Amino acid sequence: MMMTMLRTLISSAGLCLPMLAAAQGNLENPVAGSTESGIGVVSGWHCTAKEITVFVDGASLGKSGVGSARNGTAGICGHANTGFSLLYNYNLPEPGAHGIAVYADGQLLERRTFNTVRSGGVPFLEGKSATATIQNFPVNGKATALRWSQAKQSFVVVGNTDTTTLDGTYALYRVTLQTSRYALMDTAANSGFSATGTMAVTGSSYTQQISILLNGVSMPVTIEGRLNDRGHYLYDQINGNQLVVVERGAALITSILYQDPTLGWVNEIDYWTKTN
Incomplete structure (x- = not known):
């Protein structure tokens, strides 16, 4: 009886040793x-x-x-x-x-x-920027905003927004200018041309504050108006600006027509990402 118990204990210990090592x-x-x-x-x-x-x-x-x-x-x-x-x-x-x-x-x-795989196609991608929006993630009615990070060589999550409403704050990430005196200009392609800005949408009103930097000259613009929702786009009843909804509630494209002393007639297209 004693020998049987001893063999059992030795056998059990032997079985436990690999498990302990693996743990x-x-x-x-x-x-x-x-x-x-x-x-x-x-x-x-x-x-x-x-x-x-x-x-x-x-x-x-x-x-x-x-x-x-x-x-x-x-x-x-x-x-x-x-x-x-x-x-x-x-x-x-x-x-x-x-x-x-x-x-x-x-x-x-x-x-x-x-x-x-190489996230930027090369071992280390430099000097590039991009944003993207993933709809209905992590749940339906939410959108996740991504931004390219050079330091991490990958896209990182920079925000989650409610896509069931247009109300919220938006950040400007790209501007395209079609002018009567100059060629087409795009912040995504032209050096010496950059822009920053925010837009707030609350109910039927909105405010845009934009600063465009062209060859070292700053051109600040503030636009306020009231919106009439027409389904696929919003119409500014005061300023006559059409706000096209690309990804409703997560991203907007606004188009503004105005005359500038330097640029002449300008069709400004602004690209926004919702931040909250």
């Missing part, structure tokens, strides 16, 4: 088989490691920081200072499949494969 740590990012781009991290946790080293396609990326707080691991490790992370530009390798191996104090923690 010592975990590589969380990149996820196996995932597609990565931009500047991100290689990250995870380990209960006891003092040194984490990372290799991609056999080449060392160096040592990661260790010991950051990971409260969710306290029940496994007995403490929460288990996190590790290493900054990595996933745009550097050629697009396609790659292998990663992570070692904890010289012992293999995990080996897996992942895929990469």
